[in-house]
Amino acid sequence: MEKLINRPNYLNQLIENKDIDLIKIITGIRRSGKSSLLQLFYNYLLEIGVNKKNIIHINFESLKYSNLKDYLDLYNYIKNHIENDDKIYLLFDEIQVISNFEKALESFRLDFNCDIYMTGSNAYMLSSEFSTLISGRYIEIKMLPLSFKEFLKFYNFDKNISKEEKFQNYLQIGGMPILHKLGDLKRINQTLEGIYSTIVLKDILQRNSQIDHSILSRLILFICSNIGNITINKYMQMLAASFFIYPISRYDIKGKNLLKTLGKNYIVDIGFRNLLLGYRNMDRGHILENIVFLELMRREYKVYIGKINDLEIDFIAETPQKKMYIQVSETLIDEKNRERELNSLFKIKDNYEKIILTMDRDFEKSFDGIRVINIIDWLLEDF
Template identity: 40%
Template sequence: MRLIQRNNYLDFLKRHKDKKIIKVVSGIRRCGKSTLFQLFREELLKEGVSKENIISINFEDLDYEYLQDYHALYKYVCEHMQSSGMNYIFLDEIQHVPEFEKAVDSLFIKDNADVYITGSNAYFMSGELATVLSGRYVELKMLPLSFKEYYDASDLSHNHSLSEIYEKYLTDSSFPYTIQISGKQTDIKEYLNGIFNSVILKDVVGRLRISDVKMLESLIKYVFANVGSLLSVNKISKSMTSFGRKIDNKTVERYLTGLLDSLLIYQADRFDVKGKELLKLNSKYYVADAALRYLIVGRKGLDTGHILENVIYLELVRRGYEVYVGALKNGEIDFVAKKSDGLCYFQVSESTIDESTLKRALQPLMNLDDNYPKYLLTLDEINAEADYDGIRKMNALKWLLEE
């Protein structure tokens, strides 16, 4: 099976290679973390690193089940380390090892150990671990394939238009393996069902000890159906109760936290653009993969704008931004994207060919009185690019293909 190059993520590992810091890769199940480690190990071998100096353990492999005790893990790795040269230690899906941070920390302090770990949820890097390893790790947050990665890996460009490739990206899924079964909708559906069930049962139900799985599934369906809409815990609770699924605010909050920790969904909080502060009420939620959403809620004709918004949100996260919903006194900006060197503003609209739609999309950006970059991203192919008093309109798919 051909491995898909994930160059941005691979560069992260290369930059931190041999540095006295633990490399942590987190991401939803099947997003490509194990493949990334495989690609990096191949790079090490090309550089002349001996096979004996590479120790690799995947804790989802039953062959290593006996190492799901941190004492046994530490002993095993120490016994296989070489006395000469650096030892590269890869511990994949390490959340299966209770108190693994104790073994990782003990390996970290050795001069000839370079440690790399992955986990399939956000909470494995919280709590006790954050305390024990505080200041000793860097984290790479991995996502399924970007549109550019999919475009480059799928080999569709020679006989498909950009819009057709985008449609397949949404329907065939951004999870890397689905490229191998592209076009086989039954196989893709079965594969996505497997991912969804694994995430729900292992990373949410199991961890939170949820007994009412049907209620959790109802909440997921509600959040998925309302991607890109402002939601609050209270609104979700009231809406679900009105649909005959009575649920209290505390349970909604608990379930949402579990879903966020599983990396199945992402939360964009509201940001007061004028006051430069976060607002506590209402957030938007986005799903890690559009095809997963289609699997759970189906497809509706009016969904395409929110799905485009979902794709743009994930791309901004990939590009290293902190992403918020911009709140103005009279209006809203889809995304305020923050980095240490400043802000960018993004409005996302499926089309602005209609003059009134264009005016509505531009108005919140025109209300801003700063000089940060402002973008309007659409799927328009006619009049795809324009400049409106410093607001740059671009075709969203071409923007997604940029480095």
């Protein structure tokens, strides 16, 4: 069996919540590593001494379990495989294919001494019916493609290759974990094309039969070529539900309120954007902005677009303990560009951290308290 590469940021979240009476739900786009994470957790349970008989691990995309059609089939299967009164660990991969699966989950919690973990590739599994039955009794772990730091761990680069060259590679192929097994760009693009087609066909079109495929395809191309720009369309909800895009709201810093319009959308992995449009150096600014957004999500920030008068702040990032304002600019060498980025931040009168992320090195590190950080260094820092 192939050796799995650990992704501790996610595995530790499962370990920290082990034996807590909450259903652990791992969500994320297809092929982002959810199944591997569940397998890593399975291995962890064995390592700490859990009896193999007390772990039931089901991947519902396997034909082995094709006879399980609905919640009653699943309930009876689990009931018949429990051999003792010890705690049972239930690991369900892509459980959303089971009709009314949430009814089975609630019965497992009531009837058995169990700890439940599950994955899903679309947000429909967290529907209103699920929320009604399991309200307040689950924790969602949002899994994303590889960060740049993880990317360096997955790929074996020659020692002589610089960080900048590795980052350029990351900008071009993105962070889908499966790609590290492939050697050349042709196979990488073929694999990305397969994942993309599955998302569109299985996660969107099959669930929304009235949707026009050609309109959806054109919209996706528009989003990819206008990263971070405003798009309003009923199709957006479907793309967000499949975790292909992440919509974020705009916040009026001066008025201190969320705006109902003028939000933006970011794509889950830049590899898909480059697959559909091709990689162009002229687009690096938008690509960097997308990568910073995803990294803020990984670091569990709540992210907004900022508005201050008629100026824009790329990101407002918040946790309960921290808040910061971020501008992303490929370079500050051009004076007009530098003034534009700085002026937006200077307009903000509070004392929260303000930073500019750029590809520049050996540039002035601070402008009146506004820090300038190389984006590669920022992506590789501990958090």
